Amino acid sequence: MLLEARHLVKRFDVGGGLFRRAGQVHAVEDVSFGIEPGRTFALVGESGCGKTTVAKLMLLLERPTAGEVVYRGRAVSGLSGGALTEFRSEVQAVFQDPYSSLNPRLRVGRIVSEPLLVHNRMSGAEARKRVDEALEVVGLPRAAAKLYPHEFSGGQRQRIAIARALALRPKALVLDEPTSALDVSIRAQILNLLSDIQEEFGLAYLIIAHDLALVEHFSHETGVMYLGALVEWGPTQTVFDRPRHPYTQALLASAPHPDPDHPPPGDVIRGEIGSALSPPAGCRFHPRCPHAFAPCDRAEPATTDTGQGAWARCHLLDAGAPAPVRRGEPARAGAAGRPA
């Protein structure tokens, strides 16, 4: 494993206002996964599920309340000073919005070389050579180095952000919704570019996304998060072909397909995501779950091996209840999966 999350927990203290009691936001609860070099792990879930907090924890931008971030077998959560700088030079990030992640006052050459100057104290000539290399990898001309971010389109800006992340020759990239601010026709360019880069340099990717089709297309392993916890994870094909957790099934059933002959998306779950300030007792998904039964509002479900390398946390599975639907066998008439 190159990069691992081991039982990560993150809680934020909030409140203590005039009319409000202080509380704790349970942003991340016991999240574990690992990424091998050359592989992509995707975290998928709705807004507020904690996926971006996990990304920040993995980048050591936030310190976990409990648990560990492990890089090459070494716990790194407590690093500081030079060791932290070294970790950061190997694990870089690309963020969602290339309009706010690039400093508008700096030329592209400076933007891409800044991490080099911070981390390596290399000479100007060396840094310029690295910048040229990085720009070439992302498909931008060398002349781009002399221009400012506003002279580029959204897709090109995201290429600049990727070039900056690559300049240090990292081993892993954390991609937080790297294409959601881009137009549809540009998204494919960036996704293909990221795939090419991974293949060429053997990078490990952690991608945070809400678009299920993108995750299925792009990742090798997927973890589905709900209210701070992983509810189902495993090889992407297994999770998407045989979703065993009712939440994963609901997400897949809710996604609209660009095909009018496909059954319309099915509204299979109740209500909206609960509060991370006071997460529901027992299984966090039970207030919305169409299959909730006796133990769901009391006991936290155990982690069950669902086969083919996948795992899920659901009482239906540990109670040995009939297996929930597979893809293509709708949960409700025409609700889940895709046409045969």
Place this chain on the structure above:
Amino acid sequence: MTDADAPALAVEDLVMELHLRRGVLRPVDGVSFEVGAGETLGIVGESGSGKSMTCLSILRLLPKPAGRIARGSVRVGGVDLTQLSERELARDWRGRRLSMVTQDPMTSLNPVFTIGDQVGSPLRHHRITRTLRETRARAAAALGRVRIPSPERRLDEYPHQFSGGMRQRAVSAMAIACEPQVMIADEPTSNLDVTIQVKMIELYREIQKETGVAIVLITHDMGVAASICDRVAVMYAGRIVEQGPSRAIFRRPAHPYTQALLDSIPRLGARRKRLFALGGQPPDLLDLPRGCRFAARCPKRMARCDEAYPPEFKLPDGHVSACWLSESEAVHAA
């Protein structure tokens, strides 16, 4: 005053100009479409293609003083809105026969007024209700129609007491409170999570079934368009490049831009290793080519594409494509 046989909304050759210091540009350049009662037309396209500007032009909510309607007509039930005065438009049409839902429910709701005040405001403004009691009853009915539970009690709550999905419902309730003939929804589900988005899609279908409102839905999400629209128009650089029944557009896209859009999105269940990636970017509206606006990015570009903008060719399955490649298949030039 209205013509019973006319479509709910008919836009013909609409041109909107922005007069800027840099020059005059046409974000909407000769757009025509019709939407019947009980029908949903989807307008899809990328940012800057002119889809939102088309809708703002229909309502004549243009940036001042730069924006103006230069040509064309917008008919609602047979009445040409471009011929009306601003006063008439505001009094009898906007928010009443023609309403709009915008993308962000948080900015469409005023945080210091109650939901009841805001859903009731179009009713009072258009003098549909005369008394407070009447307004509250109608507002509660509108909230009930968008499936907000116990609407009477919810009238006195403020937007911050509503969840994201509920706020988008409340905004939709405002839009349908006056029972409009046409509702324009600009990316109504784009900021919502999929499990909430699917509820909104179902809600729009139900509202349409109950009220027969014609809906123009602007979206960049081809999945949303496919699951809700009867017909789809694809915009590129200010023009509709292809339009027709959803099935025809998604199953047999004729225009290379539509094909590229559909090929470039990852699909659930499709094990494709590589996505089709369209090169380049849309043209600068101040520096448009003489011929087809998509030619520079088109994988099927021919010599004549650079010479003249293609007319709209009508295809046998009822859809229309502005591409020279469609000429041989065309029934007759539309």
